[in-house]
Amino acid sequence: xxxxxxxxxxxxxxxxxxxxxxxxxxxxxxxxxxxxxxxxxxxxxxxxxxxxxxxxxxxxxxxxxxxxxxxxxxxxxxxxxxxxxxxxxxxxxxxxxxxxxxxxxxxxxxxxxxxxxxxxxxxxxxxxxxxxxxxxxxxxxxxxxxxxxxxxxxxxxxxxxxxxxxxxxxxxxxxxxxxxxxxxxxxxxxxxxxxxxxxxxxxxxxxxxxxxxxxxxxxxxxx
Numbered sequence: 567x568x569x570x571x572x573x574x575x576x577x578x579x580x581x582x583x584x585x586x587x588x589x590x591x592x593x594x595x596x597x598x599x600x601x602x603x604x605x606x607x608x609x610x611x612x613x614x615x616x617x618x619x620x621x622x623x624x625x626x627x628x629x630x631x632x633x634x635x636x637x638x639x640x641x642x643x644x645x646x647x648x649x650x651x652x653x654x655x656x657x658x659x660x661x662x663x664x665x666x667x668x669x670x671x672x673x674x675x676x677x678x679x680x681x682x683x684x685x686x687x688x689x690x691x692x693x694x695x696x697x698x699x700x701x702x703x704x705x706x707x708x709x710x711x712x713x714x715x716x717x718x719x720x721x722x723x724x725x726x727x728x729x730x731x732x733x734x735x736x737x738x739x740x741x742x743x744x745x746x747x748x749x750x751x752x753x754x755x756x757x758x759x760x761x762x763x764x765x766x767x768x769x770x771x772x773x774x775x776x777x778x779x780x781x782x783x784x785x786x787x788x789x
Contacts, residue, residue, distance in 0.1 A: 574677025688748035
């Protein structure tokens with residue numbers, strides 16, 4: 567049956583891979599991977615020999631039509647990203663939308679994603695929250711921060727280690743130095759840690775200890 571599976575992969579610890587994910591990756595006709603080198607290691611670990619093709623942010627506009635034709639011809643495919651759930655700050659939206667528009671079934675498996683454990687670990691309210699992902703690098707950044715300064719729900723951001731200090735400084739400027747935040751890095755990996763405190767306290771921590779790894783920042787909403 568023609569179907570697209572969105573399959574989460576571990577964000578660190580390989581034991582977070584689900585039995586169902588392994589089963590699906592073994593059974594589909596082909597796998598679409600963000601980086602075939604990275605995913606190749608994962609597939610080798612779980613002894614998955616399904617053919618794999620590249621599908622990433624630089625080629626997804628060109629490959630969607632070809633993938634769609636294969637699915638319409640009755641094949642099944644699984645989309646995976648380097649880590650976590652596809653389409654969450656990773657490729658996947660364009661292909662999913664194309665499948666929905668062409669009445670091809672889409673099945674997203676539950677599994678690993680970075681922001682959920684970071685949110686729960688933060689100790690900040692999680693009954694209502696918004697996911698912002700990566701802030702604009704230049705154009706529109708200040709405009710977005712001004713809007714978010716009035717946001718009352720808990721906010722979730724992704725950030726790279728070399729931009730974290732700049733982002734925390736912007737949070738202090740736009741949200742206030744006393745705003746509570748939580749920074750989680752290397753979730754599920756050997757050096758996992760979560761630093762909680764005010765924006766100023768967390769900024770001072772990472773000024774003294776350079777941040778490394780994948781980072782999720784949780785920010786308290788405006789009271």
